[in-house]
Amino acid sequence: MIASRVAPLAGVGIIVLKSSLVLAIAWGLTRALRGAPAACRHVIWLSAIVGALLVPVVGHFAPIDVTVLPVVVDSSAPASSALADAATVTSNESRDLQVPVAVPARGAGARKPWPRLTQSVGAVWAAIAVLLLARFALGFVVVRRLVRRACVVESADWTRILLESAHRISVAATPRLVMSDQVETAFTFDALAPAIVLPMSAQEWPDARRRAVLLHELAHIRRHDLVGQVIGALACALGWFNPFMWMAARKLRIESELASDDVDLIYGVEHPALEQADGPIGYT
Numbered sequence: 001m002i003a004s005r006v007a008p009l010a011g012v013g014i015i016v017l018k019s020s021l022v023l024a025i026a027w028g029l030t031r032a033l034r035g036a037p038a039a040c041r042h043v044i045w046l047s048a049i050v051g052a053l054l055v056p057v058v059g060h061f062a063p064i065d066v067t068v069l070p071v072v073v074d075s076s077a078p079a080s081s082a083l084a085d086a087a088t089v090t091s092n093e094s095r096d097l098q099v100p101v102a103v104p105a106r107g108a109g110a111r112k113p114w115p116r117l118t119q120s121v122g123a124v125w126a127a128i129a130v131l132l133l134a135r136f137a138l139g140f141v142v143v144r145r146l147v148r149r150a151c152v153v154e155s156a157d158w159t160r161i162l163l164e165s166a167h168r169i170s171v172a173a174t175p176r177l178v179m180s181d182q183v184e185t186a187f188t189f190d191a192l193a194p195a196i197v198l199p200m201s202a203q204e205w206p207d208a209r210r211r212a213v214l215l216h217e218l219a220h221i222r223r224h225d226l227v228g229q230v231i232g233a234l235a236c237a238l239g240w241f242n243p244f245m246w247m248a249a250r251k252l253r254i255e256s257e258l259a260s261d262d263v264d265l266i267y268g269v270e271h272p273a274l275e276q277a278d279g280p281i282g283y284t
Contacts, residue, residue: 012121015055015056016239016241016242018055019052019053019055019239019242019244019245020052020242020244022048022051022052022055023048023049023052023244023245023247023248024244025048026044026045026047026048026248027247027248027251029044030044030045030251030255037259037262038255038258038259038261038262039223039255039259039262041251041255041258042223042228042252042255042256042258042259045248045251045252045255046228046231046252048248049231049232049235049245049248049249049252050231052235052239052245052248053231053234053235053238053239125240125241128240129237129238129240132233132236132237132240133234133237136233136237143189144189144190146180146182146183146197147178147180147189147190147195147197149180150178150179150180150197151178151179151180152176152177152178153177153178153179153198157207157210158177158210159177161207161210161211161214162174162175162177162196162214164211165211165214165215165218166218168215168267169215169218169219169222169263169267170222171218171221171222173194175188175194175195175196175217175218175221176193176194176195176196177195177196177198178195178196178197178198179197179198179199179200179202179203180197180198180199180200181199181200183197183198183199184199184201185199186198186199186202186213186216186217187217188217188220188221188225188226189226190226191224191226191227191230194221194226196214196217196218198213212264215260215263215264215267216260216261216263216264217260218263219259219260219263220256220260223256223259223260225256225260228252228256229252229253229256232248232249232252232253233249235248235249236249
């Protein structure tokens with residue numbers, strides 16, 4: 001009974017170890033590539049998180065089984081054939097024997113078995129995962145409502161810099177530009193219809209800072225970083241018990257910001273220090 005309960009947990013432990021190994025390999029690669037562009041490390045972390053999520057799927061549809069070859073018996077040997085005949089006779093005789101099977105009687109006061117350990121662990125995992133996913137979904141809804149209520153920026157000064165910046169880094173679809181008094185730092189939202197949200201204080205920014213901020217946010221849009229952040233949140237919700245998953249999601253966000261900073265440096269734009277947003281959807 002104990003072995004039947006422990007076996008599923010052992011399988012889960014193997015999946016966690018494999019996922020942690022994938023993330024550990026990514027950590028080693030990014031450490032070795034500290035001098036490489038941040039975009040390269042960002043791709044490594046994103047690939048590692050996706051790979052860690054796919055470990056159970058790959059193990060289910062493509063398990064690696066070690067097959068042991070059967071022992072080859074020489075049928076021409078007389079001793080082997082004699083043993084085979086004896087085994088056949090014994091099996092035929094055992095078929096005719098009726099062995100009574102004792103069925104244990106249930107006592108009137110017998111206790112009902114406790115819920116299986118695997119079911120209890122699975123229920124706890126599912127409950128926490130649902131709570132984390134609900135928290136992320138709630139944050140998504142709140143930010144979406146904020147963006148819808150924001151004021152659309154139609155100033156020629158802003159639109160001119162936005163179009164120039166989008167053209168410089170080859171962003172096909174120009175995002176919407178809105179301002180809100182409920183935010184303190186700029187961020188990008190919505191992967192399908194991207195929008196750059198600016199604080200009201202951005203009205204006083206000089207052209208250099210406007211260009212730096214817009215290039216930074218457009219770099220997020222070009223790399224589809226919002227999709228990566230959603231994948232990271234999903235990985236943290238499903239693997240909430242694995243500290244390596246949280247570390248990988250945090251590294252993904254950091255490398256995303258550094259990669260966008262590199263775009264400013266590539267185009268010779270010196271941007272001021274920007275605060276990092278820790279919101280559910282936002283970028284700086």
